[in-house]
Amino acid sequence: MGDYATYLVPERCRVDAPEREELARRMVGWLQDKGWIAREKSDCVLGGDGNGWRFTPEGMRHMADTEDIGRHTCGFGVETYEEKGVFCNYEGGAVESACCPICEEDIGEGFFEVVAAWNTDEDWTRAVCPACGEESAITDWQVEPAWGFSQIGFAFWGLDAELTEDFVDEFAAVLGEPVRVVPVAL
Numbered sequence: 001m002g003d004y005a006t007y008l009v010p011e012r013c014r015v016d017a018p019e020r021e022e023l024a025r026r027m028v029g030w031l032q033d034k035g036w037i038a039r040e041k042s043d044c045v046l047g048g049d050g051n052g053w054r055f056t057p058e059g060m061r062h063m064a065d066t067e068d069i070g071r072h073t074c075g076f077g078v079e080t081y082e083e084k085g086v087f088c089n090y091e092g093g094a095v096e097s098a099c100c101p102i103c104e105e106d107i108g109e110g111f112f113e114v115v116a117a118w119n120t121d122e123d124w125t126r127a128v129c130p131a132c133g134e135e136s137a138i139t140d141w142q143v144e145p146a147w148g149f150s151q152i153g154f155a156f157w158g159l160d161a162e163l164t165e166d167f168v169d170e171f172a173a174v175l176g177e178p179v180r181v182v183p184v185a186l
């Protein structure tokens, strides 16, 4: 069985370094105060530098209504990017459909080129549709399975169930902004 994670990614492409640090501290502190993750870091995640905070059994029950099934990779991590960040659903990313928010054309895997052009654009959010030529925010594209675009993402590794909607809402409320759920498999 491969490894998998669910990322919660803010809908903001740009999150500057001081804010990234503040958000990371706030979310780790909140999860620790609730008793849902360990106080000490360990090598329980695969993203970033491989170190995260292992879920407690209580945390797993609360976050995903599941039990500890003894996976080595099973914890919370924070990943940040110095430049524009992309959180892909699979290694390299997969696209079943990608619809422009303006013309609604499904350009499918043409989205890879939209992302590549966005990535080198000096603007933080601008994406240009190859079908209609209009500009929109990269985060407004309707992509299945979901991709995330931000300089920070919060990873939940190795839970064998989806995060509950209640927990995602709770997380977004503490973060202070909406998040996108991005399932990731390696």
Ligand SMILES: [Zn+2]
Binding pocket: 100, 101, 102, 103, 104, 105, 129, 130, 131, 132, 133, 134
């Ligand atoms: Zn379009």
